[in-house]
Amino acid sequence: MSKTILALLTALLLTTSTAVLAASADERAQTAAETRQGLLKVVARYFGPIFLMAREQIPYDGDVVKANAEKIAVLLPMIPDLFAADTSAFDLETEALNNIWEDLDDFNAKAQTSAEKASALAAAAANGQGAAMQAFGELGGACKACHDNYRQQN
Amino acid sequence: MSKTILALLTALLLTTSTAVLAASADERAQTAAETRQGLLKVVARYFGPIFLMAREQIPYDGDVVKANAEKIAVLLPMIPDLFAADTSAFDLETEALNNIWEDLDDFNAKAQTSAEKASALAAAAANGQGAAMQAFGELGGACKACHDNYRQQN
Helix, strand or coil, X not given: CCHHXXXXXXXXXXXXXXXXXXXXXXXXXXXXXXXXXXXXXXHHHHHHHHHHHHCCCCCCCHHHHHHHHHHHHHHHHHHHHHCCCCCCCCCCCCCECHHHCCCHHHHHHHHHHHHHHHHHHHHHHHHCHHHHHHHHHHHHHXXXXXXXXXXXXX | CCHHHHHHHHHHHXXXXXXXXXXXXXXXXXXXXXXXXXXXXXXXXXXXXXXXXXXXXXXXXXXXXXXHHHHHHHHHHHHHHHCCCCCCCCCCCCCECHHHCCCHHHHHHHHHHHHHHHHXXXXXXXHCHHHHHHHHHHHHHHHHHHHHHHECCC
């Protein structure tokens, strides 16, 4: 690879994230926490409109349910990648409980179940509001199962 | 939908994100900014290892290139969704330039081009290191084209 392209890529990453080029373990842990929080903010972004439909605050729209559930279904399988780094030894602003890394297989399995429920919701969107909302409830339950075990309770 | 499930979903969103239930426009804008920043942190997470291969700091691994490029290729098409909310009127900690919302079609087209370059990288990973690194350079160039126009220069 040419030095010009490498310089371009270096500049790109330095302005996007210090994670890759981070000098210290503390910086890497901080970036890991921000990255996984970032992922879940994006999940919430797509979850939100379906939730407002469930609360009947906005009209039901099967196309939006399908599109958003498909996004959630590709985001949730990234959870194992983004939680692979065990940050339990670091002093971070995080609601992630340290037992994630004690029970990582179970944590990852719960993330996988959630992803499957999101795919099921995307499929159910074609079957009308009743089917979609039932599938949405199951997705919410799968999210909650993971939060109850691995996220600080507020 | 039962009240129990609705209560569950409400609790879930309240602990995940204030975005959906946010009372004020300021809060919604803040969440929008954090959410789009979160997306790009996840992109950087998958970009990083390929970058380290390009710098020859870690050994080339075509499987990782393919897997990570596939993740990037599904993340980048979320950019238009996450930047749809025009936050230029708000006082936010952001490097997003206000001309994003003046030239939104061009901004979205550049995001789309980047996504296509990520898909091309995933495909090129099967063709060996040389082809992959060339495709990676093109992805980096597509990222830069958007940053140069729409992101504050540091």
